[in-house]
Amino acid sequence: xxxxxxxxxxxxxxxxxxxxxxxxxxxxxxxxxxxxxxxxxxxxxxxxxxxxxxxxxxxxxxxxxxxxxxxxxxxxxxxxxxxxxxxxxxxxxxxxxxxxxxxxxxxxxxxxxxxxxxxxxxxxxxxxxxxxxxxxxxxxxxxxxxxxxxxxxxxxxxxxxxxxxxxxxxxxxxxxxxxxxxxxxxxxxxxxxxxxxxxxxxxxxxxxxxxxxxxxxxxxxxxxxxxxxxxxxxxxxxxxxxxxxxxxxxxxxxxxxxxxxxxxxxxxxxxxxxxxxxxxxxxxxxxxxxxxxxxxxxxxxxxxxxxxxxxxxxxxxxxxxxxxxxxxxxxxxxxxxxxxxxxxxxxxxxxxxxxxxxxxxxxxxxxxxxxxxxxxxxxxxxxxxxxxxxxxxxxxxxxxxxxxxxxxxxxxxxxxxxxxxxxxxxxxxxxxxxxxxxxxxxxxxxxxxxxxxxxxxxxxxxxxxxxxxxxxxxxxxxxxxxxxxxxxxxxxxxxxxxxxxxxxxxxxxxxx
RNA sequence: GGGCCCGUAGCUCAGCCAGGAUAGAGCACCGGGCUUUUAACCCGGGGGUCGUGGGUUCAAAUCCCGCCGGGCCCGCCA
Numbered sequence: 001x002x003x004x005x006x007x008x009x010x011x012x013x014x015x016x017x018x019x020x021x022x023x024x025x026x027x028x029x030x031x032x033x034x035x036x037x038x039x040x041x042x043x044x045x046x047x048x049x050x051x052x053x054x055x056x057x058x059x060x061x062x063x064x065x066x067x068x069x070x071x072x073x074x075x076x077x078x079x080x081x082x083x084x085x086x087x088x089x090x091x092x093x094x095x096x097x098x099x100x101x102x103x104x105x106x107x108x109x110x111x112x113x114x115x116x117x118x119x120x121x122x123x124x125x126x127x128x129x130x131x132x133x134x135x136x137x138x139x140x141x142x143x144x145x146x147x148x149x150x151x152x153x154x155x156x157x158x159x160x161x162x163x164x165x166x167x168x169x170x171x172x173x174x175x176x177x178x179x180x181x182x183x184x185x186x187x188x189x190x191x192x193x194x195x196x197x198x199x200x201x202x203x204x205x206x207x208x209x210x211x212x213x214x215x216x217x218x219x220x221x222x223x224x225x226x227x228x229x230x231x232x233x234x235x236x237x238x239x240x241x242x243x244x245x246x247x248x249x250x251x252x253x254x255x256x257x258x259x260x261x262x263x264x265x266x267x268x269x270x271x272x273x274x275x276x277x278x279x280x281x282x283x284x285x286x287x288x289x290x291x292x293x294x295x296x297x298x299x300x301x302x303x304x305x306x307x308x309x310x311x312x313x314x315x316x317x318x319x320x321x322x323x324x325x326x327x328x329x330x331x332x333x334x335x336x337x338x339x340x341x342x343x344x345x346x347x348x349x350x351x352x353x354x355x356x357x358x359x360x361x362x363x364x365x366x367x368x369x370x371x372x373x374x375x376x377x378x379x380x381x382x383x384x385x386x387x388x389x390x391x392x393x394x395x396x397x398x399x400x401x402x403x404x405x406x407x408x409x410x411x412x413x414x415x416x417x418x419x420x421x422x423x424x425x426x427x428x429x430x431x432x433x434x435x436x437x438x439x440x441x442x443x444x445x446x447x448x449x450x451x452x453x454x455x456x457x458x459x460x461x462x463x464x465x466x467x468x469x470x471x472x473x474x475x476x477x478x479x480x481x482x483x484x485x486x487x488x489x490x491x492x493x494x495x496x497x498x499x500x501x502x503x504x505x506x507x508x509x510x511x512x
Numbered sequence: 513g514g515g516c517c518c519g520u521a522g523c524u525c526a527g528c529c530a531g532g533a534u535a536g537a538g539c540a541c542c543g544g545g546c547u548u549u550u551a552a553c554c555c556g557g558g559g560g561u562c563g564u565g566g567g568u569u570c571a572a573a574u575c576c577c578g579c580c581g582g583g584c585c586c587g588c589c590a
Contacts, residue, residue, distance in 0.1 A: 007529085029590090069590065159514085160588040180590085203589060228590050248516055249585055276517055277584070285584080316525065319518050320584060333551095334524075337538065348537050350526065372551045400550050453548090460548050474549070486551040 001314070001357055005051035008243050008271045015268050017242070021058040024049045024243040025235070025270070026122075030067040030104040031090050032075050034111040035286045036323045037278040039118070039297050040313045041245065042111070044275075046120045047314055048243055050361050062239055063112075063122035067091035067104035068131055068225040070170075070179040072203055087178035087201075087208060089225075091128040104128070114297035118306035119360045125239070127225065134220035137192065139234035139265055141219065143226065144169060144187040144194065146264055153259055154229050158252045163227065171196040171224035175213035179225065182210070184217075192219050228253055233260035237267040245273040249285070276320040283322065295323055303417040304328045304373075305410075308335050311358040328417060329424045332373035343367035369406045371396065374424050376414030378482065381423045382497055388415045395497065399488045435476045436511045438466040442477065443507035449491070449500050456491035480510045 012019055026045035028038060045061050052059035070087040074080060078096045085093040085103075093103035100106040108126070115122065130136060143150060144167055151163035167184035171194055180203065186195040193216040200210035217223035226234055232253070235241065246254050251274060261269040278286050280295065300309045308331040312321070338355035341347025342363065356363055376392060383391035392411050396403050403411075441462045449455040459477070463470040478487040481503065487493060494503045 031590090066590090072590070155588090158586085158588070162588060201589095247585090250590090251516070252586065253590085274516080279584075283583075322583095330524075334538080341538080348526095350536095351538065375551050378551090396550090402550095456548055464547090470548075478551085486549080488551075489549065491548090 001047050001051040019057050022052050022242045025062045025241040028065045028111050030065050030107045031069050037286050043313045063124045065108045065126045068127040087180050089179050128222050132222035136234045136238050137220040139237050143230050157255050168227040168230045171217035173198040174215050176211040229256045230260050232257040236261050237265040241270045244270045247277050248274050279322045281324045303413050307358045308332050329373050336370040371401050377418050377424050380415045380418035440511045447504045452491040452495045
């Protein structure tokens with residue numbers, strides 16, 4: 001992050017621009033459900049913004065909601081009756097869940113809540129309001145005045161010929177309320193109005209017949225929007241954006257927008273980073289419209305802390321990321337290890353820096369209570385159904401952990417994780433010959449064990465008698481019983497949780 | 513048809529853009545300490561042909577070209 005911020009600053013210096021406010025931007029699509037990819041954009045832009053501040057420059061992140069976009073398909077969770085709103089701007093469609101003022105605001109707030117939980121602070125711009133306030137009107141006018149050049153450039157870089165015939169602007173049809181069915185045919189510089197005819201459009205292999213209405217749209221009002229091919233450029237210039245990352249599926253659009261920004265609006269485009277997309281477990285691009293299969297930030301928060309998600313998004317920007325709930329335990333563990341290094345004050349600066357950024361540079365004052373996540377998941381797995389929380393907490397207390405608010409929250413998450421995904425898989429294991437005699441003796445000791453402390457001592461005794469390092473013997477035992485390298489205090493666990501008889505059987509079969 | 517990303521230690525990743533000395537970190541592993549461990553702690557150690565072949569250079573993980581392996585995006589939708 002710091003490195004990226006430094007590059008941005010160097011570029012701004014060489015461009016001779018004002019350094020007192022270096023604004024970054026992230027977009028939110030408001031047309032479908034929020035997924036991990038949608039937060040990544042904001043999380044990363046915010047981190048860059050913080051890094052800029054850290055270097056001593058003013059910075060803020062602009063969050064731009066694309067709520068003038070038309071609804072192009074009805075997501076699975078939305079009633080099919082919403083078909084009737086297809087191609088209307090999502091900011092003008094009612095909220096299917098009836099809790100927000102519009103479809104767009106509902107979707108936006110899902111993302112904003114997820115970001116707030118993670119600690120991201122944004123300055124929100126809603127597309128509808130931005131268009132309606134006329135904020136972009138100069139840029140729109142400049143682009144439409146040179147629509148010929150723009151259309152040719154789009155055809156050249158993307159092969160899309162459409163805008164050699166129509167203007168790169170979609171008027172909102174005053175008659176039928178749809179936004180992509182219109183063809184913008186002319187622009188009057190004096191009145192700032194676009195002349196259009198509602199002809200129809202083909203989207204996703206489906207033809208939508210226009211209503212035939214012919215009229216004019218005022219570019220200083222929310223009566224239409226720019227095509228994506230040029231809209232970014234207008235935003236960048238109007239909002240003075242200096243950094244914006246983008247997913248590689250939009251690479252061509254960015255090329256065109258950069259050109260427009262530079263050559264039509266006479267503004268150097270923002271510094272970019274292209275990142276790879278997020279894939280789901282089936283290795284396909286995560287899509288907003290595919291519905292329930294989408295792994296959302298909220299579902300992540302059910303199983304893990306927001307910071308673990310931030311860590312995932314910040315630790316590596318390059319390369320494709322397959323997002324899977326299976327990543328959760330590893331990330332929780334990694335965050336705990338980072339915490340250890342951060343608070344001990346001796347860690348590698350790169351690692352402690354990552355920890356700080358996972359908390360957006362506001363890490364907790366004192367080291368958080370990091371009860372190992374895998375332990376919690378394991379305890380959940382042996383907990384009686386319906387009483388998981390009480391059970392896990394009682395065991396934790398017995399093992400000597402402090403169970404505070406924070407720990408309780410984590411316990412809840414781990415229980416959810418176990419319910420959804422099962423035990424964290426351990427590695428396959430074969431008992432080493434050298435340990436067999438000792439393990440056999442432990443088995444006998446376990447058989448008759450009723451007092452935990454005695455058993456615990458017996459294990460140490462056996463280890464010494466066999467000339468083994470107790471630590472190693474314990475490790476073998478944990479591997480046999482749990483499939484993990486370590487575990488809760490051995491004797492307590494055997495006597496009170498697993499049951500002496502059952503433990504005996506498992507150990508016995510391991511040395512057979 | 514056009515384009516992009518990844519390949520560095522067992523694992524997760526830095527380093528590459530602006531080429532320099534024995535290539536780093538965490539975890540794991542090994543050894544030692546702590547006379548019984550909270551899935552702890554402390555000290556030390558081993559471990560990498562930097563995917564591969566060539567080129568440029570006094571010098572290449574780093575720059576250029578080819579190849580292999582893994583994966584993705586775009587193709588007139590935004």
